Amino acid sequence: MLRQKSLLLIWAGLQLSLLLLLQQAFAWWIISLFAVLLFYRVFALLRNNAAISLKWVNLLAGIIAVALLLNLRQAGVLHFMLQILLLAAVARLLALQHLYEARQLVWVHYFLIGCCFILHQDMAIAMLVLAVFLLNLYSHYRLFAPSGARLNWPQTGRSVLIILPLWLGMFLLFPRLPAFWQIPQANVAATGLGDSIDPGSIEKLVQDDSLAFRVEFDGALPPRQQLYWRARLYEDFDGRSWHISPLRRTAARYNAAPTGNDAAAAQLSYSVIAEASRQTGLFALATPNSVSGNLQLNSSGLVSANKPLSQRLSYQVKGTASPVLLLSAQEQQLNLATGSGNPATKQFAAELLQQYPQPAQLVAAIAEHFGNQAFYYSLTPPLLAGANSIDQFLFSSRSGFCSHYASATAVILRAAGIAARVVGGYQGGQWHPQQNYLAVRQREAHAWVEYLDNGVWQPFDPTAAVAPERVLNNLDDILPQEQRNLLNSGWRQLAFLQAARQQLMHLDYYWSVWVLGFDDNSQRNLWRQLIQQLPAIAASIAGILLLLLLIGGGYLLKRRAPAAVPPATMLLQRALHPVLQLKPPSQPLSVYLQQLAISQPQHREWLQQLSDVYEQAVYADKPQALMQLAALLKRRRLQIKQLRSSVKNT
Amino acid sequence: MLTQLHKVEQSLNQVILGKQQQIRLALCCLLAEGHLLLEDLPGMGKTTLAHALANSLGLSYRRVQFTSDLLPGDLVGLNIYDARSQQFRFQAGPVFSQVLLADEINRASPKTQSALLEAMEEKQVSVDGETRALPTPFFVIATQNPLFHAGTSALPESQLDRFMFRLSLGFPDHQAEHQLLQRDSSRSRLDLLSEQLNTDQLRALQQQVPKVNASDALIDYLLALINSSRHRSDMLPLSPRASKATLRAAKAFAFINGRDYVSAADVQQVFPYVAEHRLDPSSAAQESRLSQLLLQQTPCPL
Numbered sequence: 001m002l003r004q005k006s007l008l009l010i011w012a013g014l015q016l017s018l019l020l021l022l023q024q025a026f027a028w029w030i031i032s033l034f035a036v037l038l039f040y041r042v043f044a045l046l047r048n049n050a051a052i053s054l055k056w057v058n059l060l061a062g063i064i065a066v067a068l069l070l071n072l073r074q075a076g077v078l079h080f081m082l083q084i085l086l087l088a089a090v091a092r093l094l095a096l097q098h099l100y101e102a103r104q105l106v107w108v109h110y111f112l113i114g115c116c117f118i119l120h121q122d123m124a125i126a127m128l129v130l131a132v133f134l135l136n137l138y139s140h141y142r143l144f145a146p147s148g149a150r151l152n153w154p155q156t157g158r159s160v161l162i163i164l165p166l167w168l169g170m171f172l173l174f175p176r177l178p179a180f181w182q183i184p185q186a187n188v189a190a191t192g193l194g195d196s197i198d199p200g201s202i203e204k205l206v207q208d209d210s211l212a213f214r215v216e217f218d219g220a221l222p223p224r225q226q227l228y229w230r231a232r233l234y235e236d237f238d239g240r241s242w243h244i245s246p247l248r249r250t251a252a253r254y255n256a257a258p259t260g261n262d263a264a265a266a267q268l269s270y271s272v273i274a275e276a277s278r279q280t281g282l283f284a285l286a287t288p289n290s291v292s293g294n295l296q297l298n299s300s301g302l303v304s305a306n307k308p309l310s311q312r313l314s315y316q317v318k319g320t321a322s323p324v325l326l327l328s329a330q331e332q333q334l335n336l337a338t339g340s341g342n343p344a345t346k347q348f349a350a351e352l353l354q355q356y357p358q359p360a361q362l363v364a365a366i367a368e369h370f371g372n373q374a375f376y377y378s379l380t381p382p383l384l385a386g387a388n389s390i391d392q393f394l395f396s397s398r399s400g401f402c403s404h405y406a407s408a409t410a411v412i413l414r415a416a417g418i419a420a421r422v423v424g425g426y427q428g429g430q431w432h433p434q435q436n437y438l439a440v441r442q443r444e445a446h447a448w449v450e451y452l453d454n455g456v457w458q459p460f461d462p463t464a465a466v467a468p469e470r471v472l473n474n475l476d477d478i479l480p481q482e483q484r485n486l487l488n489s490g491w492r493q494l495a496f497l498q499a500a501r502q503q504l505m506h507l508d509y510y511w512s513v514w515v516l517g518f519d520d521n522s523q524r525n526l527w528r529q530l531i532q533q534l535p536a537i538a539a540s541i542a543g544i545l546l547l548l549l550l551i552g553g554g555y556l557l558k559r560r561a562p563a564a565v566p567p568a569t570m571l572l573q574r575a576l577h578p579v580l581q582l583k584p585p586s587q588p589l590s591v592y593l594q595q596l597a598i599s600q601p602q603h604r605e606w607l608q609q610l611s612d613v614y615e616q617a618v619y620a621d622k623p624q625a626l627m628q629l630a631a632l633l634k635r636r637r638l639q640i641k642q643l644r645s646s647v648k649n650t
Numbered sequence: 651m652l653t654q655l656h657k658v659e660q661s662l663n664q665v666i667l668g669k670q671q672q673i674r675l676a677l678c679c680l681l682a683e684g685h686l687l688l689e690d691l692p693g694m695g696k697t698t699l700a701h702a703l704a705n706s707l708g709l710s711y712r713r714v715q716f717t718s719d720l721l722p723g724d725l726v727g728l729n730i731y732d733a734r735s736q737q738f739r740f741q742a743g744p745v746f747s748q749v750l751l752a753d754e755i756n757r758a759s760p761k762t763q764s765a766l767l768e769a770m771e772e773k774q775v776s777v778d779g780e781t782r783a784l785p786t787p788f789f790v791i792a793t794q795n796p797l798f799h800a801g802t803s804a805l806p807e808s809q810l811d812r813f814m815f816r817l818s819l820g821f822p823d824h825q826a827e828h829q830l831l832q833r834d835s836s837r838s839r840l841d842l843l844s845e846q847l848n849t850d851q852l853r854a855l856q857q858q859v860p861k862v863n864a865s866d867a868l869i870d871y872l873l874a875l876i877n878s879s880r881h882r883s884d885m886l887p888l889s890p891r892a893s894k895a896t897l898r899a900a901k902a903f904a905f906i907n908g909r910d911y912v913s914a915a916d917v918q919q920v921f922p923y924v925a926e927h928r929l930d931p932s933s934a935a936q937e938s939r940l941s942q943l944l945l946q947q948t949p950c951p952l
Contacts, residue, residue: 565951566867585949588914618952620911621865 005045007102010139011093012042014109017132018086021116021125025079026086027071033064037090057095061087078118085112102143109136121276121312123511124504173527176520193281193424197234197403197447198241208442211275212426213283214509215438218269222285224428226321228448228459229283229440232424233300237414239339240389242407242422247334248300266321273314273512280304283425283440288319292521299327312512314519326419326455335419335452338411344391345408349415359418359453366409367465374398375405377467405462406447419452423459435506568617568626572610575633575640579647590615596643603643606636651851652908658706658846659906665702665843666695668826672819674906675923676703676791680852681859682902684814684895685770685790687755687927689935692795694819700751700791707852708845709748710785716758718801722765726775740777745769748785748849752792756802766790767809787852796934807886807931814895815920816927818935855905862901863911867952872897872917875948885929885940896924914952918945 019026019034026034037060044052068075068083075083089108096102113136116129141151213229234242268285271292282295282303291297292315296304301324305313326332338346356362376399384392390411393404406422413420427446429438448461530537565573572589573580583592590611597607613632616625633640655677662673676699679686688696697713704711714725727743744750745766752766769775770790774783792813794805810816822830847855864872872893880887897912899920904912922938922945929940 566865569867569952584946586946588918588950588952590913590952591915615909615911615913619865619868619913620863 004142007139007142008045008093008096009042010135010142011096011105011109012038012045014132014135014139015086015089015093017128018089018109018112018116021129021132022082022086022112022119024119025075025082027075030068030071030083034086034090037094041094052094054095054097057091060094061091082112082115082118085115099143106136106140106143109139118310121512123508123515126511171518172523173530176523193232193279193445195232196241196243197232197407197422197424210442211505212277212440212442212444213272213274214512215273215429215440216271216436216513217438218271219267221431221438222266222268222321226285227428227438228423228446228461229285229426229429230301230423231281231283231426233302233450234422234424234447235334237337237339237407237411239341239387242410245334247330267318268321269316269318271314271316273312273509274309276309276311276313278308278310280306280308282309282313282315284317284319286319286321287324288317290318292316293519300324314512323450323459324457326452326457332419332452335421336414336417338414341388342390342411342415343388344395345388345411346415348394349412352412353416359413359451360458362413362416362418363409363451363458363460366412367460367462370405370462370465375400375466377401377463402461402463403447405466406449409449409460409462410451413449413451421450421457423448423450427461432502432506435509437509439505439509566618568614568629571626571629571633572614576643578644579640582647589618596647600643600646602646603639606632606639607643610636651847651855652905654847654851655855655906661706661843661846662699662702666699666819667829668822669695669819672817673699675815675817675903675920678899678902678906678920679815680707680787680789681856681905682814682895682898683787683856683859684899685792685812687810687813687816687935688791688793689796689816689818690793690820694821696791696793696819697751697753699819700749702843703789703791704749705843706846707749708848709787709789709852711749711751712744712747713751713753714744715753716755716762718757718759720758720762722762723777725762725765726769726777729778740780740782742782743775745775746782746784748787748789750788750790752790754795755792756794756804758803760803760806763803763805763809766792767812770812787849787856794935804931807928810927810931811889811891813927814899815923816935817923820936859898859902859905862905862909864897864901865911868912868914868917869897871914871948871950871952872900875917875921875944878944878948879925879929879940886931888925888928892925892928896921899924914950918950921945 016035016038019031019038023031064087065084068080068087072080085108089105089112092101092105092108096105110133113129113133116125116132120126120129138151232244233248235245235248236243268288270285272283274282282305284291284297284301284303287301288297288303291303294306295315296306298304301319303315303317352362352365356365378399379401381393381400381404382397384397390408393400394408394412403422410420410422424445424447426440426444427448428444429440431438446461446463448459448463450457450459452458569589579596580589580592583589593607593611593614597604597611600607610629610632613625613629616622617629659673659677662677663670666673676686680703688699690696700713701711703709714720723743725743726745728741729738730741731737732739755763755766758766765775769784770788773786773788774781776782795802821827876888876893876896879885896917900912900916903920904910904916907916909916922941925941925944926933926938927935929944933939
């Protein structure tokens with residue numbers, strides 16, 4: 001029978017915090033159900049009511065399990081597992097009566113705490129999980145500690161200190177094993193760019209301040225005009241919105257690294273830490289040549305993962321700053337479809353084509369058109385409800401966002417017979433010079449155009465023609481105040497909170513680089529470095545050991561210093577070594593010498609002299625006596641030898 | 651001056667026969683400014699020794715027989731009202747002398763004992779709030795009767811600790827006692843003892859004792875010896891006062907023997923007399939079991 005009420009309270013609190021940590025996995029009704037059960041348990045504990053009988057708890061748990069099972073399709077297998085696990089823990093706590101049940105419960109808690117990392121990888125959450133873990137550890141200790149035992153903090157601290165290097169070594173050097181089991185995919189809404197783009201879809205993203213990915217460049221930061229992070233190619237146009245081509249979906253599987261057409265183009269090398277987006281699409285600049293790890297790089301220069309990102313992912317890209325090449329005639333064909341409608345746009349395109357037969361000229365003309373005419377960049381454009389939305393935008397509303405301009409430009413180009421497509425991705429990012437990384441947030445989502453010119457997909461950003469600041473600066477800077485307020489609502493305007501948020505973001509960055517990003521590769525590198533620096537490391541360890549030894553030796557020497565044997569005694573002991581072994585340990589040397597003088601009459605004279613000189617040297621601290629002693633011992637070498645033999649004989 | 655001291659020793663040896671060792675130790679105790687506890691049967695020559703010491707050194711001598719009704723005032727003195735001068739006059743007690751023989755100290759009440767012991771430690775007495783210095787040198791020879799314990803208050807450990815030496819004269823050997831009996835009277839010889847050394851000379855000798863060299867190694871040996879008594883259950887631990895007394899006694903012993911340095915042999919010589927009554931207050935004076943044990947168990951590296 002478990003009588004420790006405080007333990008039960010600790011577990012109830014622990015399960016409540018687990019409920020909060022895992023809330024992503026639970027529907028609201030499950031959360032409230034579990035919370036009610038837990039609060040009931042706490043209430044019953046405080047009222048000193050006994051545990052609920054096992055029969056009722058089983059019934060209750062059975063009903064909830066069935067409900068969860070019915071919800072399985074909606075929740076997904078992973079979430080269902082977590083729900084069942086937490087249900088088991090809560091139900092066990094409700095009916096907890098025996099010690100062995102409590103022990104099981106503690107282990108289930110450990111497992112649930114570990115599961116928190118499936119849903120979260122943030123540093124802040126990790127700290128929270130650590131706190132919950134420590135709480136569980138404490139309850140574990142309390143469960144096994146003899147009653148009345150107190151936590152011995154100094155000893156605990158010592159144990160932690162001892163285990164710390166081992167733990168660090170395990171983290172850094174223990175081989176990274178592949179996952180023992182597959183985690184089923186959770187049904188969670190993906191974040192980031194969607195599979196289709198229509199005026200308005202990016203708008204929503206722009207109001208999302210969360211991080212999309214972070215980049216660390218091996219060299220210097222490329223100019224902002226080059227920071228077009230390609231993520232999606234929208235090639236299917238239905239007259240209103242753009243979609244990823246179904247052909248592309250199947251063709252995306254073939255893997256041939258795109259070859260840069262321009263050997264002189266700047267080389268780019270950078271590593272990206274992508275946030276968990278629940279999508280496969282990743283990000284790269286211009287033409288990537290190779291990516292690290294298990295990622296796919298398709299011929300159009302898009303990087304994708306094999307399965308949707310459920311965790312942060314770090315990968316490295318090497319590439320060039322040159323535009324991607326045309327793959328096939330089929331691809332060109334695909335990007336010429338203009339769809340139905342938008343007659344005015346097609347008319348406008350035909351007129352432009354007559355004036356500017358070359359694609360580059362045409363694009364320049366479009367840019368000029370956007371720049372000279374009264375086109376506006378706005379986050380709150382009027383709704384384009386009609387069938388010919390491009391016409392409406394180009395000739396009447398003239399106010400829109402990057403996706404409006406990109407889709408209009410692509411349609412004009414296609415109508416003029418130039419293959420063109422809308423590219424979705426991110427533009428720019430916030431550069432943190434001290435921490436040396438670029439943070440790209442969802443609000444930096446962008447759409448631009450790629451058109452075919454001489455077999456090369458040239459990028460063109462019509463938004464830059466309307467609002468060049470959008471490309472060169474932050475979004476914040478180019479919007480009028482009221483629109484900026486739309487972005488920076490509420491507390492975000494407080495400067496110090498902003499700064500604190502920045503600092504937290506940097507901290508989180510280091511966390512993801514050094515802790516989450518520490519994978520097989522980094523470990524192999526570490527091993528390689530360790531092996532390379534093995535002599536240096538061994539030397540430094542030896543040096544440290546030597547230093548410790550010296551300190552310890554010095555300390556011991558200092559402690560032993562009072563007991564040091566005076567030089568006169570050492571001198572005498574060395575000279576008379578075997579004779580002195582017969583001396584009783586408690587007898588002073590001079591007394592023994594005098595005894596010898598009596599028992600060995602033939603040596604009497606010099607032994608008495610020796611005794612006197614020795615006493616002078618050792619007791620009277622006279623330095624000249626020490627010299628006299630040495631001289632005497634030297635002079636009497638022969639007699640000493642005789643003395644030795646005669647003492648041995650007696 | 652040392653020769654004069656040796657003359658004192660010689661004349662003392664003529665009065666108390668066959669006790670060279672004890673006489674030397676008693677002189678040593680006097681030189682080291684310590685006090686002496688004699689434990690002996692009556693008639694062994696304690697009083698003679700005390701008296702002879704005082705006479706040969708030219709010191710004033712008083713004897714107090716301690717009894718159970720002896721009051722502190724009887725010892726240190728009283729303020730007596732003088733009716734003629736209508737004033738209180740201090741009547742100095744026997745403690746105001748240079749050599750005080752406290753006979754059978756264990757017969758007095760603890761109150762009187764402690765009054766004496768305070769005087770021994772502080773070299774001054776306080777009467778009615780007035781502090782009076784005792785003459786210098788101030789040397790107490792206290793005697794204890796080991797046999798007759800009825801009606802005695804044994805000195806507690808803390809008070810035994812105040813005595814530097816505890817000695818026992820013991821029976822004289824056959825030859826010495828024979829010689830003793832041949833003489834007419836030792837008392838008359840005692841009166842013949844001339845003053846060999848005056849008080850100033852004695853002071854000068856006493857001041858030379860601390861100057862005797864004690865090397866670091868020797869002090870280490872001494873501390874090892876003292877330390878071996880600590881952390882044991884079969885004896886009381888020796889206090890730092892005991893180690894100080896041992897060193898001072900060893901210095902005095904070396905000084906009497908004409909050396910300006912203390913040797914380990916000196917320490918070993920005086921140690922039983924300094925330590926035994928501190929290690930076991932209930933031991934008899936002629937015993938030195940515990941101190942000999944410590945001497946044997948402590949290796950002497952010198």
